[in-house]
Amino acid sequence: MQLKKFFSVVAAIGVAVTLAQAEEIKLSKEEMAKANKIYFDRCAGCHGMLRKGALGPWIRPEHHKGKKGEVPGTKELGTKALVDIIYNGTPGGMPGWGKSGELTKEEVELMAKYVQLPPVAPPEKSLSDMKKSWKVLVPVSKRPKKPETKRDWQNYFGVVLRDVGKIAIIDGVTKEVVSVVPSGFATHILRMSKSGRYMYAIGRDGKAEVIDLWMKKPQVVAEIRVCNDARSIDTSKYKGYEDKYAVVGCYWPPSIVTLKGDTLEPIQIVSTASYTYDTGEFTREARVASIVANHHKPEWVINIKETGQVWLYNYEDPRNPTIHMLMAERYLHDGGWDLSKRYFLVAANARNKIVAVDTEKGKIAAIIPTGGVKPHPGRGANINHPKYGPIWCTGHIGSNDIVCIGTDPKNHPKYAWKVVADIKLPGEGGGNLFIKTHPKCKYIFADRPVNPNRKLQTQFYVIDKKSLKVVKTVPIPKEYLKPAKTKDGKEVKARGPVHFEFNKDGTEVWTSIWGNKLEPTPILVYDANTLKLKKVIKDPRIITPTGKFNVYNTMNDIY
C-alpha cells in the first residue's frame, strides 16, 4: 500500500491519529502464539518479520519518519482503527481479512492488538540447527541409475497443492496422478535440475526437498529445513555443474543457503543483510525475493527485495563464493529470462519498474518504468515479434496493464528497454498474477485472480502475440466454480483460474481453480490453439492446486 493511500484510509475511517489514546495491550501466552502464527502466515510477506514494511507499510508501535514522509505507529492508530483496516482491507492492496472470511472477528481483534506490541525477535538459524532437520530418505546409491518409468517423465507436471502441504506429479500425456508427496507449508515454487531428473520444492516454512522423477513412483529423496521463511530455490545449470548444487533464498533469516544437489547437505550460508542501494540504510531484513540459474555461467542471479540489489553469485567453489553486487531498484520481486537468456528481467514493485540485468557483462542494462502499478511478472512471457524483435512481457497486480519491453539492443536497438506495447485487460482494476506462453503457441494467457470483480476474476484472457491485443476472454464454466461448504454450512467461494503452464510440446495449457481445502479442486486443460477445454483433471487428492510446473519447460526456462 502506498503511504499516501494509507493516510487517506486512516483519515477516511475517522481516526484522529495523534489523539488516539494509549491503551494497555496484554496478550496471554496462547494469544501470542496464535497471533505469531497468523502474522507469519498472512502479514509477514508484505510487512516483514520486523514489521518495517516492504510492499505493505511500516506497522510497528512507534511513529516512523521515512524518506517518503511520516507513518503513524500502531500505538497511535489504536485498536479500533486497526480492526477496521484488517477487517476491510484498503484500496492500496491490503486484503480485507475479515470481510473475506479468512480471519474471524476475534482473530482480527487479536491481530489489531498484536501489532501494537513490539515485534517478536525472530529466531536465528545456524548451520547446526539446519543439519538437525536434514534427512536423506533415499541414499544416492539406492536411487535408479536410469529412468524406471516408461512414461515421458520430462512431460510430468509438478503441481503445488498449496493448502494441504503436498505436491502432485501428474503425467502430461495421460493426465494420471503419478504420485502425491508431502512438502513444506504452502510450497512457493518448484524448480528442476538441469537434467530434469530432480524436482525441488521450497515451502514458506523454509523446508526444501528434492523429488526423484526417475523413480517409478517419484518420491521425496532428501529434505532439510534451511530457514524459517523462504520463497525461492534453484539449481546449478552451467556445463560441468549440472544437478550438482541447489540454492535456497530465505526470507528469514535473510540469507542464501547452498546445498548439495542430490542430498541437500548444507554447504554454505551467506547473509543478505546489507544496505539499501539508494539511501544506504542498514536493513537486517533484506529478503531473497527470487533466484534464477544462469545457463551460460556458473552463477545464480539473486534478487534481494528490500535493499534493491541483484547479486550475481558464482558457485564454482561453493564454500568460497564470489558475489558481484549490482545496485538496482526496490523492492525486487520475481522475474524471468529474455529469449536469448542473456538478460534477466525482474520487477521492482515499489517503484513500478522492471530491471534488466545483463548477465553476460555483469551489469544493469536498463531500469524501465512500466507505466503500470505493481508489476508481477512471475517469469513473464517472451515473444519473437515481427516488428519489435524479441520482447518480454509482464502483468501487474495494481492495474490492468500487460506490458511488453524490447530486449534486443543489438538487432532492435530502437525498441530495446522500451515499453513497446501496453495491452489493457478489459474492465476495471488489476489483479493479474501470472502470464504465460510457449514458443509454439500464438497466444499469451493471463489470469486475474485478485481482481475484486467476480466476472473479471473468473475468466482468463488470451492475448495474440502478433497483434498484441486481447483477442478472447474465456470464462470458467460455472460447474467448476461451485462454492465449497464448511462444517457449519457456510459457503466459501473459489476464486477464478490461477497460473498457467504448457505441456512439453506447447499444444496444451493448464490452469487451476483457486479453491480452498474443503474440497478437491479441478485443473483445467485447454487446447492452446483452439482454446477448447480438452480435459478436466479431478482427483480426490488434488486439493488447492496452485503453481504447475512442466518438467521440460521449467528445466529449460521456456516461457
Added chain:
Amino acid sequence: MQLKKFFSVVAAIGVAVTLAQAEEIKLSKEEMAKANKIYFDRCAGCHGMLRKGALGPWIRPEHHKGKKGEVPGTKELGTKALVDIIYNGTPGGMPGWGKSGELTKEEVELMAKYVQLPPVAPPEKSLSDMKKSWKVLVPVSKRPKKPETKRDWQNYFGVVLRDVGKIAIIDGVTKEVVSVVPSGFATHILRMSKSGRYMYAIGRDGKAEVIDLWMKKPQVVAEIRVCNDARSIDTSKYKGYEDKYAVVGCYWPPSIVTLKGDTLEPIQIVSTASYTYDTGEFTREARVASIVANHHKPEWVINIKETGQVWLYNYEDPRNPTIHMLMAERYLHDGGWDLSKRYFLVAANARNKIVAVDTEKGKIAAIIPTGGVKPHPGRGANINHPKYGPIWCTGHIGSNDIVCIGTDPKNHPKYAWKVVADIKLPGEGGGNLFIKTHPKCKYIFADRPVNPNRKLQTQFYVIDKKSLKVVKTVPIPKEYLKPAKTKDGKEVKARGPVHFEFNKDGTEVWTSIWGNKLEPTPILVYDANTLKLKKVIKDPRIITPTGKFNVYNTMNDIY
C-alpha cells in the same frame, strides 16, 4: 582471555557463581552516558559492542552456552566479582584498569554495574548520516599541482599522537616537526595513497581524514565520519586506480565503506554481518579487523574478525563491487604481505594461527599454527633467508615467541607454510606488539610494551635476520622513562618503547615511548646498524606518539 582461564579467575576470587544473589542495578542517565563512553573506549575492542566477546569473553547479563563451554552471565557473577576482575585484570590478558590508574575506583564500580545491564543497542549509520559529517576543507582544484616543498616528502613520518587526537608530520631527514594536524579519536593507523601524496588516518571513532603531503605545510584536506568505531583504512593501489579510492573497515556498524580518494565522498557501504565460517552462526557484529590493498589486482584484502572470513573486494566498479569470500579462521586480526606481495599473512588470534591468503589464485594457501599464544604481527617482518628463502615473522602478545614462516612454495617448498624458526625473547611472558625490519637492515626490532615486568617492558630486542637469534637487548635510557605527574601530584609511569619504523633508506629505526598525555613524550631515533641512539625528538607538541609511518615504506609496503 581464554574461557578456561576466565573460569579459574572466577574461582580464584572466591565467587560462588551460581549462588551470587541478583541485585537490582540502576544507573542514572549521567552514569549511563559515562559508562557507555568508558565501555566504548576501553572494553568494546575486545568484548564487542554487543558484548558477545571476541578476544575477550562474553559479558552479557545472561548465562551463555558456547561451543567451548559455559560462561556465567554478569548477573550471575555479581558486582563484587566484577569489580575485582575490572580492577585487577586477569592472567589471560584483561588489563587491570583500576590497578593501572586508568580508571578510578568509582569508575570500576560503575562499569561492574553497567555490564550487568543489557547492552545498549549501538546506533546504525546511514549514507546520509555519513554525508552530514563530510567536509572537503581544501577543494581538489585549490590543491598543489606538484610538491610545494623542497623537503624529501616521501621520507616524512606520520606519527599518531594517540591520546591528544592529532597527527604529527616529521621530516625524516631533519627530524623537524613539519606539521601537526587534528585527527579523530585515538587514530589507529595511517596509510598512504599509491603515489604517497595523500596520507589517510582512521580514528577509533570512525573519523577518516586525508592529509595532502604536497602542501608546504601538510594539512587535512577532507574528512568524514564513516562509522562509530573503526580500525582500518587503505587506498586503491592497482595500475590505473592509483590514489582513486579509499576504503574504511568499520567495527561498528560492521561494514566496508568506499570513498573517493581525494575528497572522501562516500560511494558505497557493504555490510560484513554474516555467518561464522565454521559453525554457521549469524553474527551481527562481524568487524573489519584489517584491510590491505593488493598492488597486483584492483582488490582489497578485507579481514573479518568474528566470522573468520577473508573478503577479496574488487573495486573496479566501486558502486557494484565483487567480493570473493574465503573461509579462513577466527578471529582474524592484522597482518602483512610476504616479500613477493602475492601472499597476505593474517593472524587468527583466537586459534593461535596464521592464515596465508594466495591473492593470485584467490584462495587460502595455508593455515599455520604458530606454536605461540595470540599472534600479533602488525604487518610482520620479511626476511630473504640464505637457507629458508623468503620467510615472514610475527610476534605474540601472549607468549615470548617471535615465529618465522616459510612463504615460497615454488622455490623453497620444504619450508613453505611451516614454522622455520621460533625465536624466544628473553625472560618470562609475552607482551610483544610490533616487530619491524627493512630490506637494507640486518636486524628485526621487537617491542614488548604489554609485558608486566618493568625491565622486559622498557627495553627492545634486536634479532639477527641470518642466525634468527636475539643478539641484543637495548634498554631505554632512564631519563626518557621518567614518570609524569598528575595535577594532584600522583606519579604515572610511561611504558617502554612501542612500535618501530625505518626511514626511507633503512639506515635509521624510530621508536616511541608509550607515555601519557600529561607531558610530551620522546621519539628515539637509533642507527639501524650500530644500534646507537642518534637523536631524540622532543617537542612540546609531540604527546603520546604511538604508530609511526614512513611515507615511502608505507606506500610500498616495505617491512
